[in-house]
Structure formats: C-alpha cells, structure tokens
Amino acid sequence: MRNQVFGYHGRLLDINLSTGKYSSTTIPSDDTEKFLGGRGLGMKILWDRLRQPGINPLSPQNPLMFMPGPYSGFPIPAASRTCVVTKSPCTSPVHSDYPYASTVSYSNIGGFFGPEIRFAGYDGIVITGKASSPVYIVIEDEKVEIRDAKKFWGMGTDLFDRQFIEELGDRRFQTCCIGPAGENLVSYACIIHTASRAAGRGVGCVMGSKNLKAITLKGSKMPNVADHKRFLSLLEDSRKGIKEVLHSPGFSLLNYFIIKGTASYLSWSSENDQMTVNNFRDTTFPDIGKIGLEAVQKDIWFRESACYCCPVACKKGGAVKKGVYAGVVHDAPEYETGTMFGANLRVSDIEGITKVIFEGDDYGMDIISAGNVIGFLMEAYEKEYIDKAFLDGIDLRWGDVNAARKMVAKIGKREGIGDLAGKGVKAISKKIGRNSDKFAIQVKGLELAAWNVYKNIGMGISYATSNRGACHQNGENVEVQNFRAMLDSLGICRFITYHSNSDVPGSGKNGLGSLLSAITGIEWTTEKLTEAGERIFNLEKLFNYREGFRREDDTLPERFFTEPVKSGPLKGKMLKKEEFDKLLDEYYQVRGWNPKTSEPGKPRLQKLGLLPT
Amino acid sequence: MMETENHRNEKQDKPTSPSRRDFIWKMAVGGGAAILFGKVGDKLLLASENTKQTREYLMVHVDYSKCTGCRTCESVCSSFNHRQVVNRESLLGLGNPFYSNIRVHSYNPDLDIPAVCALCPDAPCIRSCPVELDLKTGRKALYRDEKTGTLRNDPNRCIGCGSCQEACKIQRTDVIVLGPDHKPERICTLCDGDPQCVKYCPFNALSFAKVVPEREFYGLHPDIISKKLINRWYNTRE
Ligand code: SF4
Numbered sequence: 137m138r139n140q141v142f143g144y145h146g147r148l149l150d151i152n153l154s155t156g157k158y159s160s161t162t163i164p165s166d167d168t169e170k171f172l173g174g175r176g177l178g179m180k181i182l183w184d185r186l187r188q189p190g191i192n193p194l195s196p197q198n199p200l201m202f203m204p205g206p207y208s209g210f211p212i213p214a215a216s217r218t219c220v221v222t223k224s225p226c227t228s229p230v231h232s233d234y235p236y237a238s239t240v241s242y243s244n245i246g247g248f249f250g251p252e253i254r255f256a257g258y259d260g261i262v263i264t265g266k267a268s269s270p271v272y273i274v275i276e277d278e279k280v281e282i283r284d285a286k287k288f289w290g291m292g293t294d295l296f297d298r299q300f301i302e303e304l305g306d307r308r309f310q311t312c313c314i315g316p317a318g319e320n321l322v323s324y325a326c327i328i329h330t331a332s333r334a335a336g337r338g339v340g341c342v343m344g345s346k347n348l349k350a351i352t353l354k355g356s357k358m359p360n361v362a363d364h365k366r367f368l369s370l371l372e373d374s375r376k377g378i379k380e381v382l383h384s385p386g387f388s389l390l391n392y393f394i395i396k397g398t399a400s401y402l403s404w405s406s407e408n409d410q411m412t413v414n415n416f417r418d419t420t421f422p423d424i425g426k427i428g429l430e431a432v433q434k435d436i437w438f439r440e441s442a443c444y445c446c447p448v449a450c451k452k453g454g455a456v457k458k459g460v461y462a463g464v465v466h467d468a469p470e471y472e473t474g475t476m477f478g479a480n481l482r483v484s485d486i487e488g489i490t491k492v493i494f495e496g497d498d499y500g501m502d503i504i505s506a507g508n509v510i511g512f513l514m515e516a517y518e519k520e521y522i523d524k525a526f527l528d529g530i531d532l533r534w535g536d537v538n539a540a541r542k543m544v545a546k547i548g549k550r551e552g553i554g555d556l557a558g559k560g561v562k563a564i565s566k567k568i569g570r571n572s573d574k575f576a577i578q579v580k581g582l583e584l585a586a587w588n589v590y591k592n593i594g595m596g597i598s599y600a601t602s603n604r605g606a607c608h609q610n611g612e613n614v615e616v617q618n619f620r621a622m623l624d625s626l627g628i629c630r631f632i633t634y635h636s637n638s639d640v641p642g643s644g645k646n647g648l649g650s651l652l653s654a655i656t657g658i659e660w661t662t663e664k665l666t667e668a669g670e671r672i673f674n675l676e677k678l679f680n681y682r683e684g685f686r687r688e689d690d691t692l693p694e695r696f697f698t699e700p701v702k703s704g705p706l707k708g709k710m711l712k713k714e715e716f717d718k719l720l721d722e723y724y725q726v727r728g729w730n731p732k733t734s735e736p737g738k739p740r741l742q743k744l745g746l747l748p749t
Numbered sequence: 750m751m752e753t754e755n756h757r758n759e760k761q762d763k764p765t766s767p768s769r770r771d772f773i774w775k776m777a778v779g780g781g782a783a784i785l786f787g788k789v790g791d792k793l794l795l796a797s798e799n800t801k802q803t804r805e806y807l808m809v810h811v812d813y814s815k816c817t818g819c820r821t822c823e824s825v826c827s828s829f830n831h832r833q834v835v836n837r838e839s840l841l842g843l844g845n846p847f848y849s850n851i852r853v854h855s856y857n858p859d860l861d862i863p864a865v866c867a868l869c870p871d872a873p874c875i876r877s878c879p880v881e882l883d884l885k886t887g888r889k890a891l892y893r894d895e896k897t898g899t900l901r902n903d904p905n906r907c908i909g910c911g912s913c914q915e916a917c918k919i920q921r922t923d924v925i926v927l928g929p930d931h932k933p934e935r936i937c938t939l940c941d942g943d944p945q946c947v948k949y950c951p952f953n954a955l956s957f958a959k960v961v962p963e964r965e966f967y968g969l970h971p972d973i974i975s976k977k978l979i980n981r982w983y984n985t986r987e
C-alpha cells in the first residue's frame with residue numbers, strides 16, 4: 137500500500153505575474169512516472185497548458201518553467217542540473233499556418249538552483265503572465281513575494297549578482313536572472329545563475345517578456361525517498377566509484393576532458409577538424425595554440441568551481457592579468473564560448489576573448505548564437521552583402537575583437553543594427569536577402585554551435601533532428617538522443633556519465649535506474665528509463681509537429697552540402713546530400729516516424745503511452 | 750580587561766571586543782583547569798575542573814585555494830547531524846544543506862568560503878550568554894564540551910535570547926543559526942571525532958587539525974576573508 141509519492145514533493149509552484157497570484161498545484165503521479173522531471177515533466181506541462189499551436193512565445197500565456205528532476209536536491213554526485221522549459225522565441229518552420237509557430241525550448245543549467253527549488257518544497261516553478269513593470273520573485277519555502285525590480289532593470293548580470301545578494305542580505309538564496317539582452321527581448325537571450333552559468337537557447341527572452349528580472353529562492357525541505365537504506369548505500373557506492381574514476385591514472389573522458397574543463401576540447405577539436413571556424417567554412421584554426429587549453433590555463437585560469445555536490449568542477453574561473461583587458465574577472469573561455477567568440481571569428485587574442493565573453497554574459501546573451509550571428513555578419517561584410525553603414529559604422533572584420541565587442545553591445549541594447557542582429561541569423565539573412573541564407577548557419581532558426589559537421593555527419597544529424605533547433609547536445613542517433621532526454625529529466629549532469637557514456641560510475645550496471653528506484657520505490661530498469669527518454673523526445677516532436685515542423689525542417693544549412701571546406705586537412709570536402717538523406721531516412725525509421733513528413737507514427741506513440749489506448 | 754589564554758598561551762591575533770555584558774569568561778582551554786568566572790548574585794565565583802592534562806582541541810580547517818564551492822561538505826554534515834528516523838531506526842539524513850553546521854558562502858568573483866566553528870579559546874559566544882553558571886557543572890546555557898572543545902546548548906536552560914548568535918556573527922565566523930525557538934543551532938559537533946565534511950570533500954579542501962588561532966583567517970567572518978582573498982587573488986575589486 138503506497139499512497140505517498142516518494143522522491144517528489146508532488147507539487148509545482150504556479151506564479152501568475154499578470155495577477156500577482158500564486159498557488160501550489162498537484163502533479164499527477166502518472167506524469168512523474170512517465171516524464172520523470174526536468175526536461176520531460178516540463179514538456180508535459182507545456183503540452184497540457186498550450187493546447188493549440190501558434191501561441192506567441194512572448195505572450196503572457198507561454199509558461200516559463202524551472203524544472204529540477206527527481207535526483208535534484210539529493211547529494212548524488214553532479215545531480216545539479218535544472219532544465220528551463222518554455223516555447224521557443226528563436227525557431228520557426230519553413231511552412232506553417234501559424235505566424236508564431238515555434239518549437240519547444242529546453243535549456244539545461246548547472247549550479248545550485250534546481251536543488252534549491254526542491255529544498256523550497258517544489259518539483260518545479262511555472263511562471264505565466266506578464267508583470268506590468270519589472271519585478272523579481274522571492275521564494276522561501278511557502279512564502280512567495282513579488283517585488284519591484286525597477287532599480288535593477290538595465291543592470292548587467294555581473295553587477296546584479298553582486299548587488300542583489302546585498303539587497304537580500306542572505307547568501308543562502310539561489311538566483312536566476314536576466315541581463316539587458318533578456319530585458320530587450322534579444323531572441324537568444326539567456327538566463328544567468330551565479331554570474332556565469334547560463335541557460336541559453338532563448339529562454340531569457342521569454343523571461344524578459346514577462347518583465348521578470350530575477351527569481352530567487354531558498355528552503356528547508358526535502359522529498360522523502362522510498363528505500364532510505366538502499367539509497368544511502370547506492371549514494372556511497374557512486375561517490376566511491378566516481379572518486380576512483382577521477383583519480384585513476386588511466387584515460388577516461390571524465391578525468392581527461394572534464395577535469396581540464398571543456399577548454400580541453402579546443403585544441404582537440406581543431407586538431408581533429410571538427411571546429412567551427414570562419415563562420416563554419418573551416419574546421420581547424422591555425423592560431424589554436426594561442427587560444428587552446430594551454431593558453432587558457434596559463435593566462436586565465438586559477439580557480440575551479442563545482443556545481444552542487446559535484447566532484448568534477450569543470451568551471452574554470454580566472455582573470456586577465458596583463459594587456460589592455462587586464463582586470464577582467466570571469467570564467468575562462470571554455471569550448472563553446474572560446475570557439476564561438478574565438479576561432480569562429482578568427483580572433484586569437486585570448487585576453488580579448490575573455491573580455492568579450494564577460495560582456496556577452498553580462499548582457500545575458502547566448503554566446504553560441506551571438507558568436508554565430510557575428511560570424512555571419514563578418515562573412516556578409518567580407519562578401520559585401522552589407523556595408524559599414526548597415527553595421528552602424530562598425531568595421532566588422534575577421535579577427536577584430538573590438539569590432540565584435542561593439543556588436544555585442546549593439547545586440548545587448550538592441551540598438552541600431554543590434555535590433556535586427558538580436559533576432560538571429562535566420563532573420564538577418566531574410567532581411568539581407570540575395571541567397572545569404574546559404575551561409576546563415578542555423579537549423580529551424582536556432583544557430584549552430586562550436587562543433588562543425590564537415591567531418592562528423594553524426595553531429596549533422598544531431599543538429600538537424602534536435603527538437604529545439606540546432607543543438608550539438610542532442611545526440612547523433614536515436615539511442616543517444618533518448619538517453620540524453622532522460623538524463624536531462626533526472627537532473628544529473630551529462631559529464632558524470634562520460635566515463636562510459638552510460639551510467640553513474642560505481643552505482644552498478646543499472647546505476648541510474650537503481651538510484652531512481654530507491655528514491656521513488658518504483659523499479660526502474662535501464663530499458664524503462666530509456667523508454668521514458670523516448671517518450672519525452674516524442675512528446676517534444678508532437679508539439680513541434682503540431683506547430684508545423686516537418687521533414688523539410690530537419691535539415692542542415694546548404695553550405696555544408698555545396699561549399700567544400702576552404703583550408704586544412706579537410707580542404708575540398710563537403711557533406712553528401714544523399715548520404716545525409718539516407719541517414720535521415722534511417723533515423724525516422726528507427727524512430728517509427730513517417731519518413732516523408734516526420735510525423736510520429738501511431739503504433740510507437742501508443743507503445744509509449746502518448747495516445748489514448 | 751579581557752584576558753585570553755589558549756593552549757599555547759599565546760595572544761589571539763585578533764582582539765575581541767569587550768562583551769556588552771558584565772561577565773568575564775576566562776578559560777584556559779583544556780589547560781590544567783578550566784577557570785570559569787561568572788556572575789552569581791554579586792559575587793564572582795570560580796568553578797574548576799580537575800583535568801590535569803593539557804588538551805589540544807582539533808577543528809576543521811579550510812584551504813580556500815582548493816575549495817570549489819561544491820557544498821558536498823554541507824550535505825554530508827546535514828546527513829550526519831540531522832538524522833532521520835526511518836522505521837524507528839536513526840539513519841543518515843538526506844542532506845539538505847539548510848541543516849548543515851558548515852556553511853559555504855559564495856562570492857563574486859568566484860570564491861567560496863566555508864564557515865565552520867573555530868572553537869575559539871575565548872568563546873565570545875559563551876561569554877555573551879546571560880544564563881548563569883550552573884555551579885555543579887560550571888556551564889551556562891551555551892557551554893563547551895570538554896572532550897571535543899565544541900560548543901553545545903542546553904535547551905532546558907537556554908532562554909533563546911540570541912546573544913550567542915550575535916556575538917559570533919559580530920566577532921567571529923557567524924556560524925550560529927537560531928532555530929525556530931530562537932535557540933542556537935548548527936554549531937560544528939566534529940561528528941563524534943570523524944568529521945564528515947573532511948572525509949567527503951572531493952577536493953581535499955578541508956582538514957582536521959589543531960586549533961591554531963595564529964593561523965591566517967582564523968575565526969574570521971567569511972565576508973572579511975572573502976574581501977582579503979578577492980583582493981589577493983583577483984586584485985581588482987575590494
Ligand atoms: S566539500 Fe570541499 S570543495 Fe566542496 S564546498 Fe565544501 S570545502 Fe569546498
């Protein structure tokens with residue numbers, strides 16, 4: 137007899153900013169059993185609340201959700217992640233009946249926010265409505281307060297981070313905020329936590345549309361676990377297991393790449409022709425020695441930071457110690473930021489890169505998209521699609537970090553050219569016209585990231601089939617995609633599974649499932665978990681399909697099929713369209729989706745419990 | 750007027766501001782005797798203990814250069830010291846850091862300062878406690894556990910005035926938290942001699958070693974430590 141739901145509080149905090157009212161809503165246990173939490177449960181709530189397609193993502197109706205998972209709050213190593221789920225302001229299909237058609241967006245953020253949501257007594261926070269003037273939300277267990285944020289509006293995320301905590305007078309609060317980019321509705325604005333951890337891919341724009349500067353919380357609660365003793369012993373095992381992997385002399389992705397931070401990918405990726413360089417035209421960066429791991433380590437890093445209960449600490453902070461940018465204090469360039477503001481713009485000045493990363497984070501914009509947008513504009517300028525006047529007088533040349541900084545400021549403020557540039561490459565190329573969309577490197581309207589696809593068609597599949605638009609984290613095949621959708625829904629960090637790409641070290645063969653079984657009292661096998669991942673991925677797809685996204689949207693920018701790599705070992709190589717199409721056919725087949733339309737097939741949906749039987 | 754002695758008979762590196770109250774608390778930590786002065790009626794009374802051997806207390810030390818702010822220490826401390834009764838069996842709790850006796854204060858630029866009781870030889874927290882000395886035990890409501898040197902509260906005698914919390918906050922590490930009844934809580938217990946935070950810190954930032962008041966940053970408020978370290982390491986902001 138079990139009438140208590142273990143592992144969950146079973147309730148959401150629902151806040152309506154239009155009315156200022158809030159309530160706690162019960163989560164049906166069927167939902168947590170099917171969709172876990174995080175990305176999955178967020179998707180289910182989005183599906184339930186947006187009942188028709190075409191709802192404007194920037195309208196009060198669009199819910200903005202902060203979703204921890206069933207692992208969150210427990211001291212499971214690296215169970216630190218939270219998903220922000222909402223309808224995307226960045227994406228659009230080729231054809232649709234609805235002017236505001238867009239995909240789901242989910243964005244994963246590390247740090248301490250998700251665990252603290254659970255400490256406050258909730259399995260998620262759902263924000264709807266729109267405040268009439270800027271506000272922030274303070275939550276302390278049951279107590280919820282909406283306060284005036286006028287004095288913080290317009291403030292960069294770094295200064296805000298320092299001043300807001302003074303205002304609260306208590307360092308135990310965990311906060312997510314937006315910067316000017318979010319306030320000004322830059323479509324790829326992000327949400328920032330601890331001044332440098334970011335949830336990107338457009339979620340900050342939705343937060344800005346609600347006039348919500350920040351949300352902060354702390355709490356004293358904790359959900360119960362079903363089998364306390366089993367949980368404790370699994371916890372102990374996984375701590376030991378991870379320690380072993382981390383301190384073993386042998387090679388593992390976990391102890392090599394992750395302990396050195398993602399910056400360790402910089403040189404690796406360039407040496408292996410997988411880097412985004414020169415607005416994706418090249419795959420290797422001649423100046424990589426100046427911005428790669430050694431340079432970053434030598435010139436910038438000196439502190440490591442870890443997320444909640446994480447033994448890895450992939451976040452490397454530091455400061456610029458010399459040169460014109462001396463005194464800049466920030467996270468050192470990591471793979472995405474270092475590539476998108478570095479190699480992609482052919483900038484080889486590590487100090488300048490650190491400065492522009494700081495500024496991007498301070499404005500609160502997604503640096504993947506911003507670097508992609510600036511790369512696109514640099515190419516358009518080089519090819520004379522646009523002139524200096526179009527760029528408000530900025531001489532936007534390759535390698536010029538100051539020109540890039542000026543663009544970042546324009547975008548953050550949505551000033552002049554920044555107004556257009558703040559809408560993403562798809563919108564800019566539409567405006568410029570003349571087939572410039574060929575080198576607008578986006579899928580479904582979302583910009584590609586720092587992994588190039590010329591050598592790695594699997595990465596191409598990842599970008600093309602992702603449910604939020606171009607996403608390098610999506611996975612190169614169905615199996616990996618389902619696995620990651622599940623991880624994003626548990627609240628654990630992907631990096632911790634890197635030693636084998638399958639489980640939490642030390643927790644046994646079915647480690648993830650065993651932990652969840654001990655927590656929830658429901659037996660979770662690996663198969664059942666992966667099936668949950670598949671269910672989640674399919675519900676996202678159903679949502680997108682309803683909006684009008686079809687097979688024609690699951691593609692890659694034309695560049696990769698028609699323009700060979702310009703230089704380096706891959707020179708002359710490009711992707712073969714037939715090969716890509718074949719892979720996509722296979723992909724749909726494995727998914728059980730219609731290969732012509734990409735519509736999810738009934739039998740599979742039925743099996744996943746996504747159709748009424 | 751205040752005299753401080755510690756186990757090495759050396760002066761504190763940081764002078765302690767005189768107590769607001771009329772009490773003098775003098776204590777030779779673990780020295781031949783614990784001499785306790787307290788105000789009882791109008792007379793000063795002396796209570797002594799017969800422990801002859803010198804005792805050197807141990808505490809949790811932090812290497813701030815290694816701390817990553819992961820808060821594993823908070824979680825394991827909470828588990829151990831805030832246990833949960835499951836089927837009438839007392840088990841480790843689930844580790845909400847809210848109940849931890851060590852608390853990591855995070856700053857921007859990135860800097861994490863775990864704050865933990867320093868086992869201050871002069872214990873301003875005890876000195877500020879207005880509850881009279883119990884003549885038999887030589888204890889106020891807040892007292893030192895002779896064996897470990899940790900601070901304990903006698904909830905039966907504590908009046909919940911919060912003076913100890915304020916004393917620690919103003920003069921030292923700010924580790925005392927007042928519970929719902931305003932009685933002091935969450936002061937390091939040293940976990941029956943097996944500090945969990947030290948054992949589980951994934952970055953070896955913590956150690957269990959002798960109380961050394963001369964040590965840099967000993968007994969300081971995390972805000973003060975952070976200012977100094979930010980200045981030293983980042984050299985950009987105060
Ligand atoms: S466990 Fe160690 S590294 Fe983590 S916060 Fe505590 S002292 Fe710092």
Ligand code: SF4
Pocket residue numbers: 865866867868869872873874875900916917921922923924925936968
């Ligand atoms: S650190 Fe605070 S609680 Fe601990 S002995 Fe010193 S004053 Fe008392």
Ligand code: SF4
Pocket residue numbers: 877878879880890891902906907908909910911912913914931932933
């Ligand atoms: S709160 Fe209790 S222990 Fe603290 S000073 Fe007051 S009476 Fe003493």
Ligand code: SF4
Pocket residue numbers: 809822825826827829830849850851865936937938939940943944945946947
């Ligand atoms: S020694 Fe024990 S009680 Fe003290 S801070 Fe560490 S874990 Fe907590």
